[in-house]
Amino acid sequence: MIVLLTGGTGYIGSHVCVELLNSGHDVVIADNLSNSKIGVVERINKIAGNSSVVFRKLDLRDYESLELVFHEFQFDAVMHFAGYKAVGESVYCPLKYYENNVQGSINLLKAMLKYNVKRIVFSSSATVYGMSEDVPFHEYSPLNAVNPYGRTKFFIEEILRDFQTANKDVMVCILRYFNPVGAHKSGLIGEDPTGIPNNLMPFIVHVAAGEQKKLSIFGSDYSTPDGTCVRDYIHVADLALGHTLALEKHKQDSGCFVYNLGRGKGISVLQMVRTFQKVNGIMIDYEFSERREGDIAVSYAANTKAYSVLGWKPENTLEDMCRDSWRWYKNSKLMKL
Numbered sequence: 396m397i398v399l400l401t402g403g404t405g406y407i408g409s410h411v412c413v414e415l416l417n418s419g420h421d422v423v424i425a426d427n428l429s430n431s432k433i434g435v436v437e438r439i440n441k442i443a444g445n446s447s448v449v450f451r452k453l454d455l456r457d458y459e460s461l462e463l464v465f466h467e468f469q470f471d472a473v474m475h476f477a478g479y480k481a482v483g484e485s486v487y488c489p490l491k492y493y494e495n496n497v498q499g500s501i502n503l504l505k506a507m508l509k510y511n512v513k514r515i516v517f518s519s520s521a522t523v524y525g526m527s528e529d530v531p532f533h534e535y536s537p538l539n540a541v542n543p544y545g546r547t548k549f550f551i552e553e554i555l556r557d558f559q560t561a562n563k564d565v566m567v568c569i570l571r572y573f574n575p576v577g578a579h580k581s582g583l584i585g586e587d588p589t590g591i592p593n594n595l596m597p598f599i600v601h602v603a604a605g606e607q608k609k610l611s612i613f614g615s616d617y618s619t620p621d622g623t624c625v626r627d628y629i630h631v632a633d634l635a636l637g638h639t640l641a642l643e644k645h646k647q648d649s650g651c652f653v654y655n656l657g658r659g660k661g662i663s664v665l666q667m668v669r670t671f672q673k674v675n676g677i678m679i680d681y682e683f684s685e686r687r688e689g690d691i692a693v694s695y696a697a698n699t700k701a702y703s704v705l706g707w708k709p710e711n712t713l714e715d716m717c718r719d720s721w722r723w724y725k726n727s728k729l730m731k732l
């Protein structure tokens with residue numbers, strides 16, 4: 396298949412790109428490089444050996460330039476990663492998020508309709524489940540996004556459902572990611588946050604590297620075994636595999652399909668810190684601080700649907716996630732990224 400990856404030079408898109416190339420697909424990346432660098436393309440090609448990915452720099456908000464790429468290639472499927480993802484920023488700049496994430500998605504669907512592209516896989520998030528304490532989250536659990544970023548994901552899911560209802564021969568696959576961490580085993584691609592990281596793993600890595608003095612653990616009095624928050628961390632390589640399996644499984648189908656992509660294992664902040672220390676032999680200085688606003692105590696996936704329907708079995712352990720995140724960070728410094 397020829398697959399269009401919007402946001403394909405980003406963290407998750409780049410790993411999915413490698414997975415698609417390895418499975419024999421042709422890939423075209425469309426990205427405006429607002430949160431990624433062009434050098435990723437060369438490194439993807441290096442990992443994938445003989446394959447070579449096509450890159451087009453474009454912004455999804457610009458419908459005319461998006462049409463050009465649909466005109467140039469006859470896509471069999473689209474995987475839609477492009478969007479902004481910083482929860483905190485979305486609270487202060489909601490319109491920026493609605494315009495980029497929602498309008499960008501609408502433009503993409505318009506182009507798909509016009510150029511007769513019938514399959515789309517969309518990057519949603521566990522954030523659509525919101526503040527519920529009813530864990531694990533099932534695909535049918537109530538949705539209750541609590542910040543503008545989360546609501547963009549919820550609205551796009553709704554738009555996709557309506558789009559599919561109106562276009563019965565279309566296949567929509569919504570993948571709800573839990574907490575993606577880790578990096579490609581080659582150390583050539585990984586998460587590359589600008590500035591001070593907000594998320595746990597990138598922050599731990601920055602402390603390990605001496606870029607931050609210590610980790611603040613947000614809250615020590617949650618009703619969890621050690622008092623710190625519990626999340627479902629999933630290696631980005633396993634996440635990437637979920638995409639190719641979903642596309643393969645549903646390539647002849649029409650309808651709307653939703654899958655949680657998480658390991659279904661709750662890991663506390665302290666567990667994560669200790670595992671990182673043990674695996675990489677580096678002490679992570681930390682202190683307990685106030686709870687972070689908007690955090691829930693426990694979030695993890697019910698993932699039996701992805702297991703049974705897609706045959707998806709995440710293989711990477713928490714140790715792998717800690718090892719690969721640190722390897723990627725060291726390599727990215729060596730490569731002067």
Ligand code: NAD
Nearest residue numbers: 402405406407426427428429430431454455477478518520
């Ligand atoms: P990322 O920022 O690394 O990648 C997103 C890519 O989209 C970037 O390369 C950026 O340049 C590009 N982009 C943004 N707006 C664009 C536009 N208007 N036109 C063209 N390109 C544009 O993010 P990621 O971590 O790879 O996330 C990919 C998707 O998965 C996002 O939709 C995100 O919301 C979703 N998601 C991510 C996580 C996570 O923790 N990383 C969790 C759940 C869901």
Ligand code: UD1
Nearest residue numbers: 482520522574575593594595598611612613624664689690
């Ligand atoms: C965050 C986003 C969520 C997104 C997810 C993807 C928020 C509120 N939510 O989820 O929308 O889908 O990333 O990965 O930002 N922690 C610390 N100290 C830190 C950083 C984090 O203790 O410096 C704790 C947090 O309190 C949380 C856990 O580590 O309990 C994980 O945090 P994070 O990596 O930011 O992910 P989420 O909050 O689960």
